[in-house]
Amino acid sequence: MARPVYESGLERAWRITYLTICGLIFFFLIAPIIVIIPLSFNATPYFTFTKEMLSLDPSGYSLRWYDNLFNSGEWTRSIQNSFFIAIVSSIIATALGTLAALGLSRREMPARALITAFLISPMIVPLIITAAALFAFYARLNLSQTYFSIIMSHVVLGAPFVVITVTAALSGFDNQLIRASQSLGANQATTFFKVILPLLTPGIVAGALFAFITSLDEVVVVLFLAGPRQVPMTVQMFGSLREEISPTILALATILVCLSILLLSFMEMMRRRTEKLRSGG
Amino acid sequence: MTDAAAVPGAVAAQDPSGPLTTADGKPLKQALRKANAKARRNALLLVLPLFAFLLITYTIPIVQMMTRSVSNPEVAEYLPNTAAAIADWDGSDLPSEDVYAAMVADLNAGGRSTIGRVAARLNAELAGVRSTMMGAMRDSDEFQAPYKDALLADDDDWADPRLWKLIQRESRTLTPAYYLRALDYEYDENGDIVRRPEYLQVYTQTFWQTAWMSGLITIITILLGYPVAHLLATLPPARANLLMILVLLPFWTSLLVRTSAWIVLLQQEGVINDVLVLLHIVDEDGRIRMIYNRIGTIVAMTHILLPFMILPLYSVMKTIPPSLTRAARSMGATPLRAHLTVYMPLTVPGLAAGVLLVFILAIGYYITPALVGGESGIFISNLIADRMTGSLAQLRLALALATILLVGVLVLYWLFNKLVGVDRLKFG
Numbered sequence: 195m196a197r198p199v200y201e202s203g204l205e206r207a208w209r210i211t212y213l214t215i216c217g218l219i220f221f222f223l224i225a226p227i228i229v230i231i232p233l234s235f236n237a238t239p240y241f242t243f244t245k246e247m248l249s250l251d252p253s254g255y256s257l258r259w260y261d262n263l264f265n266s267g268e269w270t271r272s273i274q275n276s277f278f279i280a281i282v283s284s285i286i287a288t289a290l291g292t293l294a295a296l297g298l299s300r301r302e303m304p305a306r307a308l309i310t311a312f313l314i315s316p317m318i319v320p321l322i323i324t325a326a327a328l329f330a331f332y333a334r335l336n337l338s339q340t341y342f343s344i345i346m347s348h349v350v351l352g353a354p355f356v357v358i359t360v361t362a363a364l365s366g367f368d369n370q371l372i373r374a375s376q377s378l379g380a381n382q383a384t385t386f387f388k389v390i391l392p393l394l395t396p397g398i399v400a401g402a403l404f405a406f407i408t409s410l411d412e413v414v415v416v417l418f419l420a421g422p423r424q425v426p427m428t429v430q431m432f433g434s435l436r437e438e439i440s441p442t443i444l445a446l447a448t449i450l451v452c453l454s455i456l457l458l459s460f461m462e463m464m465r466r467r468t469e470k471l472r473s474g475g
Numbered sequence: 476m477t478d479a480a481a482v483p484g485a486v487a488a489q490d491p492s493g494p495l496t497t498a499d500g501k502p503l504k505q506a507l508r509k510a511n512a513k514a515r516r517n518a519l520l521l522v523l524p525l526f527a528f529l530l531i532t533y534t535i536p537i538v539q540m541m542t543r544s545v546s547n548p549e550v551a552e553y554l555p556n557t558a559a560a561i562a563d564w565d566g567s568d569l570p571s572e573d574v575y576a577a578m579v580a581d582l583n584a585g586g587r588s589t590i591g592r593v594a595a596r597l598n599a600e601l602a603g604v605r606s607t608m609m610g611a612m613r614d615s616d617e618f619q620a621p622y623k624d625a626l627l628a629d630d631d632d633w634a635d636p637r638l639w640k641l642i643q644r645e646s647r648t649l650t651p652a653y654y655l656r657a658l659d660y661e662y663d664e665n666g667d668i669v670r671r672p673e674y675l676q677v678y679t680q681t682f683w684q685t686a687w688m689s690g691l692i693t694i695i696t697i698l699l700g701y702p703v704a705h706l707l708a709t710l711p712p713a714r715a716n717l718l719m720i721l722v723l724l725p726f727w728t729s730l731l732v733r734t735s736a737w738i739v740l741l742q743q744e745g746v747i748n749d750v751l752v753l754l755h756i757v758d759e760d761g762r763i764r765m766i767y768n769r770i771g772t773i774v775a776m777t778h779i780l781l782p783f784m785i786l787p788l789y790s791v792m793k794t795i796p797p798s799l800t801r802a803a804r805s806m807g808a809t810p811l812r813a814h815l816t817v818y819m820p821l822t823v824p825g826l827a828a829g830v831l832l833v834f835i836l837a838i839g840y841y842i843t844p845a846l847v848g849g850e851s852g853i854f855i856s857n858l859i860a861d862r863m864t865g866s867l868a869q870l871r872l873a874l875a876l877a878t879i880l881l882v883g884v885l886v887l888y889w890l891f892n893k894l895v896g897v898d899r900l901k902f903g
Contacts, residue, residue, distance in 0.1 A: 205810060208810075212702065212706075213706075215702055216702050216703055216706045219699050219702065219703050220703065220718065220721045222699070222778065222781075223721055223722060223725050223778070223781060223782075224721045224724065224725065226725075226733065226736035226737060226739075226740055226778060227724065227725055227728055227732070227733065227736055229736065229739065229740065229746060230732070230735065230736050230739055233739060240744065241738070241739045241742060241744070241745060241746075242742075242744055242745060242746060242749055243746065243749065290524050290525040290528055291525060293521050293522070293524055293525065294521065294522045294524070294525040294526070296521050297517075297518045297519065297520070297521025297522035297523075298518075298522060300514065300517070300518035300521070301514075302511060302514035302515045302517075302518050303515070303518040303519070303522070304515055304518075304519070309522060309526070311892075312526070312529070313522075313525060313526065313529065315529075315533075316529070316533055318835070318884070318888055319537075319839075319881060319884065320836075320838070320839020320840075320841075320856065320880065320881075320884060321839065321841065322839055322841045322856035322859050322860060322877065322880075323537075323540075323839065323859075323877045323880055323881050323884075324533075324537075325860075325863075326540060326859055326863055326873055326874060326877040327533075327536040327537045327539070327540040327874075327877070328532075328536050329863060330536070330539065330540060330543060330863075330870060330874060331535070331536035331539055331540075334539075346532045347532070349528070349532070350528075350529060350532055350533045353525055353528075353529070357525070407727075410729075411729045411730060411731070413730070413731060413842050414841050414842060414860075417860075418860075418863060418864070428729075428731055431731050431735070432731065432842065432846070435731070435734070435735055435738065435846050436845075436846065439738070443735050444735065444739070447729075447731075447732040447735055447736070450728065450729050450732050451724075451728055451732060454724065454727040454728045454729070455724065457727060458720070458723055458724060458727050
């Protein structure tokens with residue numbers, strides 16, 4: 195907000211009020227996420243700041259919840275489950291989604307709008323409806339409580355994100371590059387792997403990350419599909435938030451916040467890289 | 476497209492007497508059509524794997540959900556003779572001997588588990604049917620003609636016309652019963668559709684609560700999101716990008732993490748109450764109950780959905796040139812007037828996108844209301860989830876509720892597409 199020289203006293207007062215209000219809203223957005231970080235180092239099994247913590251006494255802090263997180267069978271197994279499900283399902287979703295996006299971006303694609311709407315529909319339908327439908331479906335096939343049903347469901351939920359990000363990457367694609375490559379004697383495969391794919395990589399990686407995070411964060415569908423052996427960390431967290439509330443959750447939450455910070459920086463890096471490639475720099 | 480359109484023109488201009496041909500002598504039009512068909516096929520082949528995958532693992536389950544929410548196979552399947560015999564009964568007095576004979580034949584033919592399933596299905600509608608049927612099944616091999624008297628002697632409930640009316644009604648393989656229940660209607664003892672007693676009208680109440688709470692959350696996100704989006708859109712890019720992190724970080728953080736953060740903050744022994752006590756705003760006994768009720772759901776969901784309001788607003792506001800407001804002011808408009816009559820109308824597309832996005836997401840929320848909503852702050856999703864793991868009848872009711880919610884979302888989504896266009900959806 196540039197400050198014009200002709201600003202009157204009233205306008206100045208309004209501008210300060212406005213900035214204060216915005217500051218408070220930013221505080222509202224970010225404070226809840228920040229507050230859990232120190233609390234995860236709490237030495238007592240409560241969700242509040244103790245006197246020792248407030249006076250920065252080292253005895254008020256401890257790593258016991260992190261220790262609990264990584265040394266209890268339940269939690270470590272659930273983290274492994276989550277990563278296993280997320281990795282497998284995001285690989286499948288990325289492959290299927292990238293192919294579909296390549297098809298959708300062809301000029302000759304018939305009924306594009308309709309097919310796109312169908313392919314991204316799992317993203318729009320509320321998760322509880324998807325969960326109800328998939329639960330009834332797999333239970334009837336006696337496939338609920340298997341990794342198979344969970345991974346298939348997460349491919350369904352993750353693929354739309356891949357379709358959208360890769361289609362977006364393709365929309366800025368300069369088709370002359372393909373002609374240039376072909377005129378220089380490259381065949382279709384060489385053109386695809388040496389020209390198209392490298393330019394699409396940021397879009398594909400972003401899509402894969404979306405699919406990965408969607409699976410890692412997903413609670414509703416797995417809540418109904420996972421048996422005792424497949425419990426992922428989200429379901430474990432959901433259960434312990436409902437029953438015994440222990441700061442172990444906050445330790446995991448802190449790690450997940452760090453993961454999202456990493457991811458956010460990575461996405462920003464990819465975005466800058468694409469911009470640079472596009473502008474020909 | 477443009478190439479194909481250009482060809483006939485080219486033909487007319489170059490050679491009016493005969494069609495153009497390719498180098499190997501085929502008519503150009505035909506060769507082009509062939510090439511186009513091949514390109515179309517290739518494009519479709521690329522889409523096919525995901526399309527087929529979704530068809531099997533997503534569309535079929537959704538369609539099955541819809542059909543199962545009206546399915547009622549038990550009576551027709553496990554009491555086939557009775558279902559056929561009772562179809563012509565006019566409903567007056569008691570059914571004829573044929574129907575009773577058919578019932579005995581069915582009881583004899585059915586095993587414990589199949590008759591048990593029918594009995595359970597019927598018992599859900601009329602209490603006492605289970606024991607009547609199971610009792611008759613145990614004695615059924617001793618029954619002699621006339622079967623009407625034999626059954627009446629076994630249990631005088633067989634003389635109850637309500638039982639036979641129920642069997643006649645439930646022998647239809649499609650039933651609206653679960654939808655009636657989902658909208659708080661039911662069949663009374665005579666088979667008429669009536670509203671359920673008021674204290675049992677949990678579903679319409681919850682649908683209504685889902686709608687108004689989602690509406691309220693949407694309004695709060697507008698009030699909080701509009702100024703922030705405006706600030707982000709008008710700041711110099713370097714500073715705006717920095718502040719954008721404060722919007723994107725919550726957006727990218729797991730839903731469960733944000734919900735647990737609000738549990739930490741809002742609990743009676745939580746951070747906000749501690750601060751209030753410390754500042755002597757409330758005393759130790761007066762800690763405010765802000766969670767496990769509607770307040771908890773509204774606060775946590777507003778926080779979670781706020782980025783979905785800010786991001787579309789921001790992307791529209793960024794395209795509005797600041798010179799427009801300046802022009803209005805230079806022509807004598809007050810800052811307020813310039814803002815209301817010039818700037819705000821231009822932000823409407825972003826606002827519409829944000830409103831529909833937040834509202835559509837809100838009405839389907841399950842996790843957050845389940846964790847911080849207690850008993851009063853729940854959404855329809857919570858009832859769907861509760862019913863899903865119950866009996867078969869409860870599962871079908873859950874599927875009916877889910878189908879109603881799905882129709883609601885699709886209508887809103889259609890509106891969204893009409894007003895805003897799905898292509899404008901962006902993430903981060």
